[in-house]
Amino acid sequence: MEQLRLAIIGGDGIGPEVTSEARKVLRAALDGTVDLVETEFALGATHYLETGDILTDETIDAIAEHDAILLGAVGGDPRDPRLAGGIIERGLLLRLRFAFDHYVNLRPTALHPAVTSPLRDPGEVDFVVVREGTEGPYVGNGGSLRTGTPHEIANETSVNTAFGVERVVRYAFDLAETRSKRLTLVHKTNVLVHAGGLWRRITDAVAAEHPDVTVDYLHVDAATIFLVDRPSRFDVIVTDNLFGDILTDLAGAIAGGIGLAASGNINPDGTFPSMFEPVHGSAPDIAGTGTADPTAAILSAALLAEHLGHADAARRIRDAVDQDVAQRPAPTTTSETGDRIVALVAAA
Numbered sequence: 001m002e003q004l005r006l007a008i009i010g011g012d013g014i015g016p017e018v019t020s021e022a023r024k025v026l027r028a029a030l031d032g033t034v035d036l037v038e039t040e041f042a043l044g045a046t047h048y049l050e051t052g053d054i055l056t057d058e059t060i061d062a063i064a065e066h067d068a069i070l071l072g073a074v075g076g077d078p079r080d081p082r083l084a085g086g087i088i089e090r091g092l093l094l095r096l097r098f099a100f101d102h103y104v105n106l107r108p109t110a111l112h113p114a115v116t117s118p119l120r121d122p123g124e125v126d127f128v129v130v131r132e133g134t135e136g137p138y139v140g141n142g143g144s145l146r147t148g149t150p151h152e153i154a155n156e157t158s159v160n161t162a163f164g165v166e167r168v169v170r171y172a173f174d175l176a177e178t179r180s181k182r183l184t185l186v187h188k189t190n191v192l193v194h195a196g197g198l199w200r201r202i203t204d205a206v207a208a209e210h211p212d213v214t215v216d217y218l219h220v221d222a223a224t225i226f227l228v229d230r231p232s233r234f235d236v237i238v239t240d241n242l243f244g245d246i247l248t249d250l251a252g253a254i255a256g257g258i259g260l261a262a263s264g265n266i267n268p269d270g271t272f273p274s275m276f277e278p279v280h281g282s283a284p285d286i287a288g289t290g291t292a293d294p295t296a297a298i299l300s301a302a303l304l305a306e307h308l309g310h311a312d313a314a315r316r317i318r319d320a321v322d323q324d325v326a327q328r329p330a331p332t333t334t335s336e337t338g339d340r341i342v343a344l345v346a347a348a
């Protein structure tokens with residue numbers, strides 16, 4: 001039987017709560033077809049406060065030995081001065097994305113049947129944001145002069161390389177070819193002229209190789225209007241790291257809630273393990289209450305299964321989620337939702 005080695009990073013807050021439900025569902029979906037070997041890595045703000053370690057080189061090497069990573073969420077109490085400066089987000093989450101060259105951050109959005117969108121008339125909501133994952137303003141290229149004085153100067157430089165932009169744009173076009181063949185570049189070329197110009201030129205050049213894909217462009221501010229007014233206009237959105245971050249929280253909200261939004265940090269070359277995680281964070285406001293919705297983590301596990309070649313297991317997970325959200329009791333708990341979805345997967 002095929003063996004799949006999964007690195008599990010529950011993380012902080014609701015991260016471990018939703019990840020354990022996703023693991024249950026994944027085990028049920030792969031049962032009998034795969035020998036699933038799960039290795040837990042204690043990482044996150046809590047781990048850092050206990051040990052002083054955020055992510056050692058040895059741990060990166062150990063995680064690299066796995067076929068994929070399932071991550072919950074990381075980030076501790078925002079008021080804790082020991083966690084200031086996003087040290088966990090940067091030193092753990094972004095470090096993993098960069099170390100494993102997750103240059104595609106894939107964030108699909110679909111309005112599941114029976115889920116209520118806050119939009120009055122959402123129409124068809126079925127699009128994928130292809131968010132660049134290793135560049136942009138996320139690279140940590142910045143600094144502050146005269147810090148803490150009235151004359152402070154703080155810089156955060158967005159890094160965009162032709163190599164980095166081209167590979168993610170190519171991925172987005174290839175994805176559009178498998179969908180409705182419509183691609184929207186989202187940027188802010190009217191202000192961010194250097195980075196925007198590069199994205200635009202590369203998108204135009206790759207578009208010439210895909211004459212059957214309809215390509216358009218929106219400034220990111222206008223894109224937020226259309227996401228609310230007419231999300232059906234979108235099929236594949238390709239955008240930079242920061243715009244993609246912001247748009248996908250909005251996308252989650254219009255598709256019925258951030259508790260349903262899944263993502264994959266993909267290394268398309270397969271050199272490193274890809275990492276699957278909900279779009280949401282550690283939700284300290286509800287951690288420990290047992291009310292977190294594990295659906296985003298479960299759908300992230302479906303993306304993981306699909307990425308590893310188990311399309312049938314992925315389909316069964318998604319079908320079970322669709323059935324569950326259509327008849328979900330309220331109120332319900334994190335583990336009850338996981339249990340119901342496990343039962344539906346097992347019955348399929």
Ligand SMILES: NC(=O)c1ccc[n+]([C@@H]2O[C@H](COP(=O)([O-])OP(=O)(O)OC[C@H]3O[C@@H](n4cnc5c(N)ncnc54)[C@H](O)[C@@H]3O)[C@@H](O)[C@H]2O)c1
Pocket residue numbers: 014018072073074075076078089093258259277278279280281282283284285286291292293294296
């Ligand atoms: N990938 C990640 O690990 C990741 C992603 C985003 C934020 N974060 C971190 O998480 C911490 C909290 O960030 P935030 O408050 O800005 O965003 P968040 O996504 O954690 O929470 C935003 C709101 O959504 C709710 N929410 C989130 N997930 C939910 C779920 N599954 N079910 C029900 N409600 C849910 C929360 O209760 C909160 O009201 C910060 O430290 C942030 O840096 C981590």
Ligand SMILES: CC(C)[C@H](C(=O)O)[C@@H](O)C(=O)O
Pocket residue numbers: 089090093094245279281
């Ligand atoms: C926690 C943070 C670094 C992260 C990001 O900005 O990418 C998160 O918001 C996300 O969407 O995964």
Ligand SMILES: [Mg+2]
Pocket residue numbers: 245246249279
């Ligand atoms: Mg985000």
